[in-house]
Amino acid sequence: MRIKICGITQPQQGKAIADLGATALGFICVTTSPRYVTIKQIQAVVEKLPSKVDSIGVFANTRPEKIKQAVVDGGLTGVQLHGDESPEFCQQLRESLPEVEIIKALRISTATDFDKAAIYNLCVDTLLVDAYHPQQLGGTGKTLDWQLLQNFQPSCPWFLAGGLTPHNILEALSQVKPTGIDLSSGVERAPGDKDLQKVAQLFEKLGNR
Numbered sequence: 376m377r378i379k380i381c382g383i384t385q386p387q388q389g390k391a392i393a394d395l396g397a398t399a400l401g402f403i404c405v406t407t408s409p410r411y412v413t414i415k416q417i418q419a420v421v422e423k424l425p426s427k428v429d430s431i432g433v434f435a436n437t438r439p440e441k442i443k444q445a446v447v448d449g450g451l452t453g454v455q456l457h458g459d460e461s462p463e464f465c466q467q468l469r470e471s472l473p474e475v476e477i478i479k480a481l482r483i484s485t486a487t488d489f490d491k492a493a494i495y496n497l498c499v500d501t502l503l504v505d506a507y508h509p510q511q512l513g514g515t516g517k518t519l520d521w522q523l524l525q526n527f528q529p530s531c532p533w534f535l536a537g538g539l540t541p542h543n544i545l546e547a548l549s550q551v552k553p554t555g556i557d558l559s560s561g562v563e564r565a566p567g568d569k570d571l572q573k574v575a576q577l578f579e580k581l582g583n584r
């Protein structure tokens with residue numbers, strides 16, 4: 376299973392989290408986020424990572440030229456679109472960055488929001504299902520109703536996100552069968568400052584998954 380830890384800001388923490396077993400790290404490129412990092416900060420983390428660890432830039436309603444620049448300069452292997460990007464936008468970005476994983480986040484508030492998966496899975500590599508919050512785009516710590524996700528099987532790989540912690544991860548995975556999981560605030564001391572003990576606890580809970 377892929378395990379993505381999002382909202383990395385510090386090189387030592389990124390390296391330690393990769394050593395603990397994360398398969399992907401996420402970098403928040405949304406300036407309004409308390410976890411925002413510059414390209415320079417991303418470079419400083421990425422250069423310490425083993426090449427097998429994916430580096431995902433998280434964007435929201437950002438111009439394609441800016442995303443492409445961040446991919447090149449930051450050494451990103453993937454792009455996560457966390458705003459209101461249309462399927463057409465995703466498709467165009469995918470065509471212009473063919474080597475880069477395109478992930479579309481779906482922020483779910485009602486069961487009908489899942490219908491979007493059938494459209495987006497045609498134009499992205501991976502989906503990420505997150506909880507909806509009226510004021511915040513992500514990193515909210517809010518959990519989804521996992522029961523709604525019991526039969527969720529899009530035709531592309533997908534991450535479960537939203538309020539996952541070392542305490543609730545096994546309960547979540549007993550109900551939902553995603554390809555990967557994504558955690559941020561559930562393994563933090565403060566926004567952007569990861570708690571390595573909580574990350575270690577997460578991997579202990581996950582065992583060999």
Ligand SMILES: O=C(O)c1ccccc1NCC(=O)[C@H](O)[C@H](O)COP(=O)(O)O
Pocket residue numbers: 381382401403405408409410433434435457505512513514515516517536537538539557558559560561
């Ligand atoms: O984390 C942020 O601050 C953020 C800001 C703007 C857009 C997206 C953001 N995070 C995206 C993520 O992938 C988070 O890991 C995801 O929302 C889950 O967060 P959490 O509920 O805290 O585990």
